[in-house]
Amino acid sequence: AQSVAQPEDQVNVAEGNPLTVKCTYSVSGNPYLFWYVQYPNRGLQFLLKYITGDNLVKGSYGFEAEFNKSQTSFHLKKPSALVSDSALYFCAVRRYNYGQNFVFGPGTRLSVLP
Amino acid sequence: DVKVTQSSRYLVKRTGEKVFLECVQDMDHENMFWYRQDPGLGLRLIYFSYDVKMKEKGDIPEGYSVSREKKERFSLILESASTNQTSMYLCASSLRGVYTEAFFGQGTRLTVV
Numbered sequence: 001a002q003s004v005a006q007p008e009d010q011v012n013v014a015e016g017n018p019l020t021v022k023c024t025y026s027v028s029g030n031p032y033l034f035w036y037v038q039y040p041n042r043g044l045q046f047l048l049k050y051i052t053g054d055n056l057v058k059g060s061y062g063f064e065a066e067f068n069k070s071q072t073s074f075h076l077k078k079p080s081a082l083v084s085d086s087a088l089y090f091c092a093v094r095r096y097n098y099g100q101n102f103v104f105g106p107g108t109r110l111s112v113l114p
Numbered sequence: 115d116v117k118v119t120q121s122s123r124y125l126v127k128r129t130g131e132k133v134f135l136e137c138v139q140d141m142d143h144e145n146m147f148w149y150r151q152d153p154g155l156g157l158r159l160i161y162f163s164y165d166v167k168m169k170e171k172g173d174i175p176e177g178y179s180v181s182r183e184k185k186e187r188f189s190l191i192l193e194s195a196s197t198n199q200t201s202m203y204l205c206a207s208s209l210r211g212v213y214t215e216a217f218f219g220q221g222t223r224l225t226v227v
Contacts, residue, residue: 043206100164102147102159102206104158
């Protein structure tokens, strides 16, 4: 069964510093991994995905993620955090079934302090 | 611009009422999903549909049903609302295939009193 863990409920970082939001996964077969962001009282917005190929994936708003198969991790990163990056971040893996639905982690709240 | 639209942003309903949450997508996506979001639990799948009139139970289907009569529309029905169904409900859609991302609506915050 597929599952996703986000070990940190909350991450605090100063503006201008690099940020990392952690994600580990458990899947049978090839992992198809996604990151989403949610701003207050809004739906989720897609940031980036890993399907195959290069382990470093670049996405929207300057975010990138590093896929590590041996550590079963897919950490989200950004070289220089902005206050506007403060939001709730979800890691997800896609299931192999008729609808290929998504399994989400519990979310990590990122606070970027000015 | 792609769009998933949920009929209401906020709803307040009474215990025992039948509640309909509507979702429409304009991207001709085959797959549609209803998730429930609660603090600390992330998103949990209630039902999904991979084609018109086709539906599959997700992880927490109890107390819910769904309807998909047209490709663009996916409705979530709470047969008899209860206070433990107070939550944020998110609809999403995607193309068929594990490579594609989902697009989400803005969410419906339902309060059952």
